[in-house]
Amino acid sequence: MANIQWYPGHMAKAIREIQEKLHLVDIIFELVDARIPESSRNPKVKEIIQQKPHLLILTKSDLADPSITKQWLDYYHAQGQYAIAVDSRARTIERDIQGPAQTILAQRLQNQTERGLKKQTIRAVCVGIPNVGKSTLLNHLVNKKIAKTADRPGVTKNQQWLKSKNGLALLDTPGILWPKFEDQLIGQKLAFTGAIKEKLFASDDVALFGLAFFIQHYPEVLKERYRLTKTDLELATPDLLLKITKFLGMGDDYDRASNRIMLDARKGKLGRFTLDRIEDFDHETNDHN
Ligand SMILES: Nc1nc2c(ncn2[C@@H]2O[C@H](COP(=O)(O)OP(=O)(O)OP(=O)(O)O)[C@@H](O)[C@H]2O)c(=O)[nH]1
Ligand SMILES: [Mg+2]
Incomplete structure (x- = not known):
């Protein structure tokens, strides 16, 4: 199986530019995909956050398995990490985000009030992997469609400030991955959920991974x-893929069927699912068992 990797120059540039802008912002909104909360967490982002106030936002939670999302939130909260799960397109998004942001920045906002500033401002930068919903979230927060969005990775190419009437200033950034995935499972999960440019991976490999899961x-x-x-489910996954290809009326074009299976999954037609399981990541707990 070919290695999956996507780290073009614009991503390296984007991470540098985020670093340069960090001193301008009060808080970092780190967006991860609720279906793969750990596999979509960019280690480079973890590195640059350091002491900055930080809110972890699990997006696309409407597509994720709700009981597992709850486990992940409990896991992050137990680590003292502020984390919430959202549907970035929801009407309630402003309240969903502003509440926790105000809690995290309570001291700073109180200082603003004491200094007699009537209007409280929060400046935030939104970072995360491609297609996780950064631009969608920011558009909904400022209630305008300023940032371009689309259901493919690599839409936002440059940084852009978005401002709302109620004192939010938000910096949208291009989606960023990292130079080398720790293991290929991460690449497959990112590809399956739509964070990697389609041309860069073999769709049948990734569909087979999804089917097995x-x-x-x-x-x-x-x-x-x-x-x-x-009995079909007991077939080897390549045979199962051929069976599904036939069912879809695609003859033996299993590449086309592979794309359809991935699209079905991403659109929620295979129900809500989560690929990252807490037991596969929580090594500390496992070590004690
Ligand atoms: N179901 C669901 N879809 C979402 C959610 N957030 C974003 N989307 C969809 O995901 C796709 C990508 O959204 P964008 O906002 O363009 O993602 P981005 O992170 O800005 O992507 P890049 O600019 O490519 O890095 C769009 O089709 C959105 O409608 C969500 O919470 N739930
Ligand atoms: Mg974008």
Whole structure:
């Protein structure tokens, strides 16, 4: 299987520019994908945050498995990390974000009041992997469609400030990945959920990975969506892919079927799912067992 990697020059530039702007902002909104909260966490971002106030925002939570999202939030909260899960397109988004941001910045906002500033301001930078919903979230926060959004990775190319009437100044940034994934599972999860440019990975490899995961964790939705029997699910995944290809009326064009399976998953047609499982990451707890 070919290695998945995507780290073009504009991402290296973007991370440098974020670093340069950090002194201008009060808080970092780090966006991760609720379906892969750890695999979508850029280690480079962790490095540059250091002591800056920081809110971890799990986006696309409407597509993630709710019980696992809750486990992840409990996990982060236990580490003293402010974290929330949102649908970036929700009407309530302003309240969802402003509440925790005000809690994190309570001291600073109180100082502003004491200095007699009538209007409180919060300046935030929004960072995260491609396609995680940064521009969508910021547009909804300022209630205007300023930043360009689309359902493909690599849409935002440059930094841009967005300002709201109620004193929020938000910096949108291009999605960034990192030079080398620690293991290929991360690449596959990022590709499956839509963070990697399609041309850069073999869609059948990634669809096979997804199928194996769904067989293990969500077999019923697979059976229902692609009219499969219990015996079908016992096939080797490449054979199962061929079976689904036929069912979709795509002959033996399994590349096309692979793309369809990924699209179905991303659009929620295979139900809500989470690829990152807490037990695969919480090494401390596992070590004590
Ligand atoms: N279901 C769901 N879709 C979302 C959510 N947030 C964003 N999207 C969709 O995800 C796609 C990508 O959103 P963008 O806001 O362009 O993502 P971005 O992080 O700015 O992407 P880049 O600029 O490419 O880094 C769009 O189709 C959005 O409508 C969410 O919380 N739930
Ligand atoms: Mg964007």
